Amino acid sequence: MDPGVRTSTAVDSGDVFDSLLTQLKALDSVENLRHAVGPEKRQELMLQCQKVFASLEAPFELTQRVTYSPFLLIATRTAQGYGILSRLARARSSGVPCRISELATHTQIEEGVLISLLDYLCSQFICEEVAPEEYVGTATADMLNAPAMEVPFQNFQDIILPGGWIGFYRSLAPDESRSGWQIGRNTQSTFYEWLDDPSHAVDSQKFHRFMEVQFKGIPSWLDDIDFISMYAKGAKANDVVFVDVGGGNGQESGKLRVKVPNLVGKVVVQDLPGPLNRAPEISGVEKMEYDYTGEQTIKGARIYYFRQIFHNNSDKDCIAILNNHRPAMASESVILIDEKVVPDDDKSSQMYTSALSLSMWALFRGLERKRRQWLKLLDQAGFEARDIRKYTDFGDCIITAVPKE
Numbered sequence: 362m363d364p365g366v367r368t369s370t371a372v373d374s375g376d377v378f379d380s381l382l383t384q385l386k387a388l389d390s391v392e393n394l395r396h397a398v399g400p401e402k403r404q405e406l407m408l409q410c411q412k413v414f415a416s417l418e419a420p421f422e423l424t425q426r427v428t429y430s431p432f433l434l435i436a437t438r439t440a441q442g443y444g445i446l447s448r449l450a451r452a453r454s455s456g457v458p459c460r461i462s463e464l465a466t467h468t469q470i471e472e473g474v475l476i477s478l479l480d481y482l483c484s485q486f487i488c489e490e491v492a493p494e495e496y497v498g499t500a501t502a503d504m505l506n507a508p509a510m511e512v513p514f515q516n517f518q519d520i521i522l523p524g525g526w527i528g529f530y531r532s533l534a535p536d537e538s539r540s541g542w543q544i545g546r547n548t549q550s551t552f553y554e555w556l557d558d559p560s561h562a563v564d565s566q567k568f569h570r571f572m573e574v575q576f577k578g579i580p581s582w583l584d585d586i587d588f589i590s591m592y593a594k595g596a597k598a599n600d601v602v603f604v605d606v607g608g609g610n611g612q613e614s615g616k617l618r619v620k621v622p623n624l625v626g627k628v629v630v631q632d633l634p635g636p637l638n639r640a641p642e643i644s645g646v647e648k649m650e651y652d653y654t655g656e657q658t659i660k661g662a663r664i665y666y667f668r669q670i671f672h673n674n675s676d677k678d679c680i681a682i683l684n685n686h687r688p689a690m691a692s693e694s695v696i697l698i699d700e701k702v703v704p705d706d707d708k709s710s711q712m713y714t715s716a717l718s719l720s721m722w723a724l725f726r727g728l729e730r731k732r733r734q735w736l737k738l739l740d741q742a743g744f745e746a747r748d749i750r751k752y753t754d755f756g757d758c759i760i761t762a763v764p765k766e
């Protein structure tokens with residue numbers, strides 16, 4: 362028999378399952394398992410477990426999983442917002458379980474609902490019921506309870522899910538031109554116009570805070586490069602070195618000042634008036650109002666940097682943005698686009714890039730782009746990619762774009 366062909370009899374024998382189960386149980390008892398294995402093996406193991414899980418699932422179980430999938434986000438957000446996660450994490454560190462009755466007093470949530478919520482969190486391995494109605498958080502609860510971890514869940518459950526994702530399905534209809542966001546919120550305003558409205562200041566702050574912390578713990582585009590020799594050689598104090606276009610809270614500009622403390626020249630964050638006014642002051646970073654649908658007003662900067670701007674826009678609008686920058690560019694200027702470049706063949710970052718892409722469609726009728734789509738877009742705008750540098754395992758890249766000769 363061809364050894365590459367797997368038949369049902371090859372895995373039918375109970376031995377395979379028994380030995381696999383024994384091995385998986387052994388892994389389960391390893392402390393800090395994710396640190397006990399190298400990054401590539403870890404990814405491979407997770408993927409393989411997910412594949413096997415999907416093959417083991419029966420139709421009813423699959424239906425349940427798909428149907429209730431939003432509850433992972435909703436229950437996590439609830440456990441964070443009502444201080445349940447912090448109590449579960451404390452129970453883990455102190456070894457004293459937390460009781461439903463105490464949680465009910467603390468959260469003012471009815472006990473019956475709390476029991477279901479805690480059961481659900483147990484089913485997701487966020488906590489364990491160690492005695493009837495007594496719970497202790499797991500290592501996952503610790504991770505979810507880390508500082509700033511509430512930010513993504515607030516952003517997605519409070520803003521993106523009810524506003525954008527909910528309208529995704531209808532946004533695909535052939536006669537529909539609105540985004541999922543416009544359908545879900547029943548508004549003519551685009552996502553950023555809606556956030557810019559002073560009555561939505563709280564949501565705007567949540568969103569911009571999310572932009573600030575979303576890549577916490579993964580490599581930065583500024584790691585392992587000699588920024589000055591690449592982009593700022595000979596720059597004088599009055600030269601503009603870095604323009605952070607649509608920079609939001611200015612986190613990347615702030616990071617640049619910290620990572621390259623001897624950088625000479627100006628660093629400027631540009632954005633719409635609302636987010637700019639609400640953005641914190643950062644030492645060594647200037648703020649300037651600018652709408653990228655009009656011509657760039659800072660001339661001759663070394664870098665015009667765009668992080669997560671192009672995927673908010675259609676090809677036509679991206680071409681317009683690039684054209685709005687060409688007149689400002691001097692011979693040393695470059696455009697740096699910090700975004701996902703989905704590999705044309707490699708599927709390793711697919712899980713992260715595809716969901717993000719669908720989310721961009723729901724919110725803006727925008728999408729993530731594959732490498733060949735980026736090259737085509739730049740070419741259509743009269744630009745070329747001088748370099749595409751990948752800096753994370755999640756598809757994040759810096760595209761250096763310059764006008765074609």
Ligand SMILES: C[S@@+](CC[C@H](N)C(=O)[O-])C[C@H]1O[C@@H](n2cnc3c(N)ncnc32)[C@H](O)[C@@H]1O
Pocket residue numbers: 553572573606607608609610612631632633636651652653654667668669670673
């Ligand atoms: C996805 S966020 C990215 C923020 C920041 N670059 C980052 O990566 O964290 C998009 C940013 O573009 C800004 N923006 C949207 N439309 C704009 C426009 N027409 N002109 C300038 N900025 C705009 C938004 O206010 C927001 O800060």
